[in-house]
Amino acid sequence: MLAGGIGSRFWPMSTPDRPKQLLPLASERALIVDTLDRARTLAPLERVRILTGNHLAAPFREAISDLGDRQFLIEPAARGTGPVLAWAAFEALREDPEAVLVSLHADHRIEPIESFADLLLAAAALASRERLLLTIGVPPTRPETGYGYLQPGDTVAEHQGHAARRVEAFHEKPGVETARDYIEAGYLWNSGIFVWRADVLLEEVRAHAPEISGALQRLEAGDVEGYFDAVEPVPVDVAVLERSSRVATLPCTFEWDDVGSWASLTRTREADPAGNVTLGDATVVEGRRNVVVGDAGPVVVWGADDLVVVRTRGVTFVTPRERAPDLKSLLSRLPEALRTPEV
Amino acid sequence: MLAGGIGSRFWPMSTPDRPKQLLPLASERALIVDTLDRARTLAPLERVRILTGNHLAAPFREAISDLGDRQFLIEPAARGTGPVLAWAAFEALREDPEAVLVSLHADHRIEPIESFADLLLAAAALASRERLLLTIGVPPTRPETGYGYLQPGDTVAEHQGHAARRVEAFHEKPGVETARDYIEAGYLWNSGIFVWRADVLLEEVRAHAPEISGALQRLEAGDVEGYFDAVEPVPVDVAVLERSSRVATLPCTFEWDDVGSWASLTRTREADPAGNVTLGDATVVEGRRNVVVGDAGPVVVWGADDLVVVRTRGVTFVTPRERAPDLKSLLSRLPEALRTPEV
Numbered sequence: 234m235l236a237g238g239i240g241s242r243f244w245p246m247s248t249p250d251r252p253k254q255l256l257p258l259a260s261e262r263a264l265i266v267d268t269l270d271r272a273r274t275l276a277p278l279e280r281v282r283i284l285t286g287n288h289l290a291a292p293f294r295e296a297i298s299d300l301g302d303r304q305f306l307i308e309p310a311a312r313g314t315g316p317v318l319a320w321a322a323f324e325a326l327r328e329d330p331e332a333v334l335v336s337l338h339a340d341h342r343i344e345p346i347e348s349f350a351d352l353l354l355a356a357a358a359l360a361s362r363e364r365l366l367l368t369i370g371v372p373p374t375r376p377e378t379g380y381g382y383l384q385p386g387d388t389v390a391e392h393q394g395h396a397a398r399r400v401e402a403f404h405e406k407p408g409v410e411t412a413r414d415y416i417e418a419g420y421l422w423n424s425g426i427f428v429w430r431a432d433v434l435l436e437e438v439r440a441h442a443p444e445i446s447g448a449l450q451r452l453e454a455g456d457v458e459g460y461f462d463a464v465e466p467v468p469v470d471v472a473v474l475e476r477s478s479r480v481a482t483l484p485c486t487f488e489w490d491d492v493g494s495w496a497s498l499t500r501t502r503e504a505d506p507a508g509n510v511t512l513g514d515a516t517v518v519e520g521r522r523n524v525v526v527g528d529a530g531p532v533v534v535w536g537a538d539d540l541v542v543v544r545t546r547g548v549t550f551v552t553p554r555e556r557a558p559d560l561k562s563l564l565s566r567l568p569e570a571l572r573t574p575e576v
Numbered sequence: 577m578l579a580g581g582i583g584s585r586f587w588p589m590s591t592p593d594r595p596k597q598l599l600p601l602a603s604e605r606a607l608i609v610d611t612l613d614r615a616r617t618l619a620p621l622e623r624v625r626i627l628t629g630n631h632l633a634a635p636f637r638e639a640i641s642d643l644g645d646r647q648f649l650i651e652p653a654a655r656g657t658g659p660v661l662a663w664a665a666f667e668a669l670r671e672d673p674e675a676v677l678v679s680l681h682a683d684h685r686i687e688p689i690e691s692f693a694d695l696l697l698a699a700a701a702l703a704s705r706e707r708l709l710l711t712i713g714v715p716p717t718r719p720e721t722g723y724g725y726l727q728p729g730d731t732v733a734e735h736q737g738h739a740a741r742r743v744e745a746f747h748e749k750p751g752v753e754t755a756r757d758y759i760e761a762g763y764l765w766n767s768g769i770f771v772w773r774a775d776v777l778l779e780e781v782r783a784h785a786p787e788i789s790g791a792l793q794r795l796e797a798g799d800v801e802g803y804f805d806a807v808e809p810v811p812v813d814v815a816v817l818e819r820s821s822r823v824a825t826l827p828c829t830f831e832w833d834d835v836g837s838w839a840s841l842t843r844t845r846e847a848d849p850a851g852n853v854t855l856g857d858a859t860v861v862e863g864r865r866n867v868v869v870g871d872a873g874p875v876v877v878w879g880a881d882d883l884v885v886v887r888t889r890g891v892t893f894v895t896p897r898e899r900a901p902d903l904k905s906l907l908s909r910l911p912e913a914l915r916t917p918e919v
Contacts, residue, residue: 245876352790470852516914518906528894531914533588535906540880542894549870549887552878563878571859571874576806 234268235292235318236285236339238312242494245548245574246333246528255296256367257512259298259342259501262294268339269563272538275335279361282306282324283339284317310440315472316464319438319445322431334434336427340492342501348487355395356428356483363390363481364398366437367428368476370421370482371489376412379493379558381405381423381470383482390481395442397481403470424489427469433479441476442467486493495541495557498524508571515542549573577611578661579636579682580626580654583880585837585903588891588917589871595632598639600855601835602685602844606639615691618678618700625649626682629659647685652804659807659816662781662788664794665774669831673803676779677702683835685844698738699771699826705731707746708740709817710771711781713764713825714832719755722836722901724748724766726825733824740824746813764825767832772810777824784819785810838884838900841867858885865895890917 240253254265264281264373272281278299284291284306294305306324308317318336324500325332334528343349355366370383386399403423403462406451407415448463474480490501499522502510514527521538529546539554552563564572581595590596597608608626615624621642627649629635637648648666661679668675674716678696686692688691699710713726728743731799745756748768750758782789788795819824833844845853852860864881872889882897891914907915 516910518909522643530890530892531917532892532894532908533894533906533914536899537883537894537896538895541588541882542892544887544892547873549875549876549885549892551880551883551885552874553880556879563876566861567859567876569875 234265234272234281234283234337234339235314236265236289237308237317239289239403241444241564242338242558243565244560244572245550246526246543248334248547248573248575249288250292252292253312253492254339255292256575258340258498263491264341265297265339267292267343268337268341269297270341271346271349271463272335274346275353279304282321284321285309287520299383309458311466312461313465314469315442316445316448316461318427318469319435319442319449320452320457320460322404322429322434322438323449325431326435330432332431333361334427334431336425338425338491341424341426342488342490344488348485348530352395352483352485352487353426355392356397359390359392359395359397360428360433360482360493362382362392363397364433364479365390365428365475365481367397367431368400368474368480368482369424369426369428369489370484371424372410372484373416373422376416376421376576378406378407378409378412380491382407382412382415382420383423383443384418384420385482385484387561395483397483398479398481400474403475410449421484422489423470424485425491435475437473437477437479442472444472487548493522493545493558494560495552496554499554522554522555545574577615577624577626577680577682578610578657579608579632580651580660582632583601584907585901587903587907587915588888588893589869589886591916592631592892593635595635596614596835597682598635601683601841602833605683606680607835608636608640610686611680611684613639614686614689614692615678615690615853617681617733618696623831625664629654647914652801654809655804655807657812658781658785658810659788659791661770661812662785662792663776663795663800663803665772665781666792668774669751669778673775674704675774677766677770677772677774678703681768681834684767684769685831685833685835687831691828695738695826695828695830696733696769699740702733702735702738702740702826703771703776705735706740707773707776707822708733708824709776709820709822710740711743711817711823711825712767712769712771713827714735714767714834715827716755716759716763716765719752719759720765721749721752721755723834725750725755725758725763726766727761727763728825728827738826740826743817743823743825746818764827765832766813767828768834777816780810780816780820780822785815787815798824821862833837836901837903838867838886838895839897842897865897867900888917 240247255263341552364532382404384399384401388396407486444467446459451460498510511528514531515525517535518535524541527545532544540563543550583590586596598606606845725747727745729744731739733740787808787810791803842855851865855869857874858868860877862879867884869886874885886893
């Protein structure tokens with residue numbers, strides 16, 4: 234489970250002491266607890282590993298106390314998903330030379346869990362048998378401009394009705410017109426959920442990812458800090474998936490959302506009949522499609538539509554819903570004291 | 577100085593412990609401090625009286641500590657402006673049979689203070705000499721539907737360039753079309769600022785206001801509680817002004833606002849170049865014409881226009897500016913705990 238980053242798109246509620254993954258953004262429970270439940274449909278709890286940074290380890294250890302210390306892989310430095318997933322593969326191989334890894338983000342919403350388990354177990358079987366690097370593809374439900382898209386090709390393998398299709402190309406976040414074309418052409422969202430054998434990933438890293446491969450000998454020498462010092466920051470998509478010929482996608486049947494902004498809560502959380510989503514102590518009177526969070530004292534919204542209103546102990550924040558996905562552009566303009574408020 | 581009512585139109589910032597008059601709504605200081613400064617241009621501080629209710633006396637005494645206890649006239653019960661102004665006249669007469677009263681609301685914005693002093697001193701001279709009941713009329717600057725209007729007639733007296741004109745009729749809050757007709761016809765807003773001799777007011781109460789006059793003997797007997805028990809609730813406009821033939825108006829030259837709602841703050845407080853008014857710890861980025869109050873922790877508004885956003889310790893409140901004047905209709909629908917939040 235990848236659990237890095239505090240999720241600045243949920244400012245001011247997410248902070249270094251309370252990262253996004255600990256917020257109840259997809260259900261009444263923390264995102265990471267939902268994710269752990271999903272992971273347990275695939276493997277026993279003791280095989281779960283949380284990959285996270287130093288600054289986030291303490292709140293996660295407190296929130297999911299049924300994991301042992303050795304189940305937390307703490308990155309000494311943030312270097313993107315490429316180096317950390319190669320490290321995870323290296324660690325898994327030491328325990329099991331046949332290990333299959335399922336890489337889950339700790340902040341996605343997925344429903345229903347049964348479809349997830351069915352598809353991911355098929356993916357694990359295909360990854361193991363066919364030595365494929367699999368990424369779960371999501372059939373788009375809207376011309377989303379915030380996601381990357383996969384272009385699927387021929388079927389390369391099947392397992393119990395699930396067909397893995399070659400990935401012809403990865404396409405970065407498109408404009409809305411291009412997104413419509415992608416949907417028309419049958420492209421899929423790249424969910425960021427990956428399944429592969431540990432040994433296959435490392436083979437492909439050695440073959441295609443010089444940003445990482447030169448540093449692997451440090452891991453072999455037991456020098457994790459040295460490894461993270463030596464690698465170059467790079468996403469696994471760029472380092473491996475866009476370069477390897479073993480990449481395939483399994484289209485999913487479950488609902489998927491990356492819970493990427495306050496605006497996404499109108500999709501991920503249950504709304505009232507007027508479309509308002511409230512968390513904590515929040516009241517909406519004569520308003521529609523608002524996202525309202527009363528995290529430290531009550532919030533009342535009256536007669537307003539399509540707003541995000543978040544009250545925390547540290548900051549109260551109000552913005553139109555359509556602005557929420559671009560929150561980072563606001564944060565860069567705020568003074569430090571506002572940007573990192575108390576929880 | 578009339579200082580009754582907590583000003584529910586400034587919910588959630590105004591509360592029984594912190595009435596509207598103690599908020600810095602017209603300048604950086606409390607409204608009542610601004611009003612006291614104006615009063616001191618007319619008479620020495622020891623002649624000022626604050627007319628208020630039991631529940632508000634303590635916060636006012638604390639806020640304006642340079643007034644003695646005897647300068648607070650505490651109404652045992654709220655009975656409208658008729659009974660309380662008759663009581664004030666009765667008390668003033670005991671000190672000075674020639675007393676002239678100037679009745680000021682403790683929550684108006686008036687600029688500049690020099691014009692105020694000039695006009696009110698002229699009004700006092702006219703009231704004393706001509707035995708008129710004077711109300712200050714404000715030349716309208718917009719077709720306001722929240723105010724009462726005066727219909728001025730012939731000039732009945734003059735003093736140093738100020739002409740008192742008979743009031744032909746009082747008109748209650750009009751619709752916007754009627755308000756435009758009133759402006760066209762030269763009507764004035766009824767500011768609620770009154771000037772009269774104490775003895776003349778009591779004469780007119782005895783002649784025209786049975787709601788009050790029958791109870792005056794209780795005051796003569798020193799029984800203030802009995803007086804307030806016996807009177808009927810009635811505004812002085814209805815009890816006396818609309819019935820007396822001694823009523824005249826002096827048109828004013830100063831800017832006047834009754835600071836009647838959150839929306840009025842865009843008129844009464846200095847705005848930034850985008851028209852935003854902020855109080856306390858409040859930041860607006862890429863927004864226009866918002867009223868934003870950070871009274872207990874910071875507030876950030878991004879990319880929104882024409883909103884009222886108020887954060888207090890007790891409640892955070894968001895509404896479109898145009899709704900603000902009608903705030904009472906919201907409050908009647910909120911549970912008690914939200915309606916009377918902590919300060």
